[in-house]
Amino acid sequence: MGYIRKEVYKRRLGERIAELRNARSWSQEELGARIGGRDRQSINRIEKGLHDPGSFLLVEMAEAFGMTFSQLVDFDYSSID
Secondary structure, eight states: OOOOOHHHHHHHHHHHHHHHHHHTTOOHHHHHHHTTSOOHHHHHHHHTTOSOOHHHHHHHHHHHHTSOHHHHTOOOGGGOO
């Protein structure tokens, strides 16, 4: 994988979360409710790469999406600039 900047990784992770949420036709509010009552603004900041969600929140998201943590963070690093 090599070295990637944290900001770039957070942005790509946020894009991945938004893709998964949109594929399920969930609003940001609905995803937030499924992971312990996070508000829309929190989800929006994560999806824009402005907030590092931390491992526990990522585990909660993975469960909400019906996948493992590894599957959630398994995205194409070659697309990271």
